[in-house]
Amino acid sequence: MHHSIHDLLEIAIKHKAxxxxxxxxxxxxxxxxxxMQLTDxxxxxxxxTRELAYEIMFSSTRDMLLQYPNTEGMGLEMEDADAxxxxxxxxxxxxxxxxxxxxxxxxxxxxxxxxxVGASLRLIPLHPFTIDELNLPPLLKKLALEPQGLIxxxxxxxxxxxxxxxxxxxxxxxxxxxxxxxxxxxxxxxxKDKKSVVHQREVxxxxxxFQAALRxxxxxxxxxxxxxxxxxxxxxxxxxxxxEIGHLVITTLHTTSASATVDRIVNSFPQHLKRQVCxxxxxxxxxxxxxxxxxxxxxxxxxxxxxxxxxxxMVKKQLEEGDTADLYNCIREGGxxxxxxxxxxxxxxxxxxxxxxxxxxxxxxxxxxxxxxLRNTK
Numbered sequence: 001m002h003h004s005i006h007d008l009l010e011i012a013i014k015h016k017a018x019x020x021x022x023x024x025x026x027x028x029x030x031x032x033x034x035x036m037q038l039t040d041x042x043x044x045x046x047x048x049t050r051e052l053a054y055e056i057m058f059s060s061t062r063d064m065l066l067q068y069p070n071t072e073g074m075g076l077e078m079e080d081a082d083a084x085x086x087x088x089x090x091x092x093x094x095x096x097x098x099x100x101x102x103x104x105x106x107x108x109x110x111x112x113x114x115x116x117v118g119a120s121l122r123l124i125p126l127h128p129f130t131i132d133e134l135n136l137p138p139l140l141k142k143l144a145l146e147p148q149g150l151i152x153x154x155x156x157x158x159x160x161x162x163x164x165x166x167x168x169x170x171x172x173x174x175x176x177x178x179x180x181x182x183x184x185x186x187x188x189x190x191x192k193d194k195k196s197v198v199h200q201r202e203v204x205x206x207x208x209x210f211q212a213a214l215r216x217x218x219x220x221x222x223x224x225x226x227x228x229x230x231x232x233x234x235x236x237x238x239x240x241x242x243x244e245i246g247h248l249v250i251t252t253l254h255t256t257s258a259s260a261t262v263d264r265i266v267n268s269f270p271q272h273l274k275r276q277v278c279x280x281x282x283x284x285x286x287x288x289x290x291x292x293x294x295x296x297x298x299x300x301x302x303x304x305x306x307x308x309x310x311x312x313x314m315v316k317k318q319l320e321e322g323d324t325a326d327l328y329n330c331i332r333e334g335g336x337x338x339x340x341x342x343x344x345x346x347x348x349x350x351x352x353x354x355x356x357x358x359x360x361x362x363x364x365x366x367x368x369x370x371x372x373x374l375r376n377t378k
Contacts (some may be wrong), residue, residue, distance in 0.1 A: 002048040005055040009100055024049045024116035033302050046116040053117045056108050057081040060096040097186045128166035128189045135303050139338040144171040149286035150243035154255045159291050161252040162188050168250050169226055172196055178223035183213040185228055214238040227251040233268040243284035258288040258309035259327040282320035285311055292363045297356045305345040312337040343370045351377055
């Protein structure tokens with residue numbers, strides 16, 4: 001008798017796992033604080049993984065029926081799960097989202113591997129965390145309440161960008177009467193309206209594309225627009241325009257530092273538009289954060305180390321001139337404007353005995369510089 005998907009997710013949550021990984025011929029595995037670990041649960045047979053996949057598809061369809069009640073009742077569930085199983089076998093992979101009431105939301109990716117079904121499930125807490133709960137820089141609370149401008153959260157995959165984005169929206173939701181639109185693929189955290197009204201639109205279900213949603217959202221009198229990810233030049237274009245004409249735009253990018261983020265945006269545009277993009281960024285950029293999740297020295301989970309670039313007069317000038325070579329120095333010297341480099345964030349954690357020097361070096365923006373900084377503070 002194998003565990004149901006519900007049982008496995010309960011076990012994952014008990015272990016504070018962020019991911020549950022299912023593969024035929026192996027025990028279920030968990031990712032806890034970024035590290036994979038096997039469970040001592042029984043090995044799952046190929047038949048059982050297929051069963052689990054059906055359960056996931058079934059849950060996902062049921063969620064859809066609850067969200068979109070005008071669809072045709074319950075007979076659809078099995079039919080739809082069958083259709084999705086065929087789709088999985090044809091396409092070799094499929095993404096689904098479902099909720100387990102009072103436990104978590106789950107983002108599932110089902111895939112075929114060596115003829116059997118595999119699954120990777122990301123657990124998303126039911127309620128977004130706050131900026132304080134996440135140990136993010138307090139300055140973000142102030143920036144989230146700005147009337148307009150562009151906030152970009154960056155970092156590699158799995159560094160908590162989505163969670164930070166959700167915390168900024170939650171900050172607005174709790175403290176400001178605002179009309180908030182999120183455009184996501186898929187929707188992860190679900191917001192309950194507090195002071196704000198939060199509309200969440202899912203690409204593929206509620207709207208055709210990020211661009212289409214953005215274009216229509218700008219006409220829906222938004223105060224805040226959150227875009228899951230700046231995927232392409234069109235999205236960047238509309239995002240900057242929206243920030244310029246009076247909306248607060250919050251979004252994420254897969255880049256490794258604040259200056260790399262500026263380069264990435266500017267270089268997405270052809271030569272003859274770059275000058276204009278630099279001017280737009282100079283006018284609209286509120287801040288760029290770049291984050292990593294680093295292991296605490298006491299073994300109790302992870303804490304974010306956050307590089308923060310804000311729109312100081314110096315930064316604005318450099319952006320306008322399109323000169324990113326000197327941005328790093330601006331950030332390093334910009335403490336007065338709430339700025340700090342990744343290395344300064346790591347150094348602060350080391351000095352506070354929150355993380356070990358060894359752990360800090362692993363995430364350093366510039367290893368030689370950080371070694372020097374840590375040597376000087378001993």
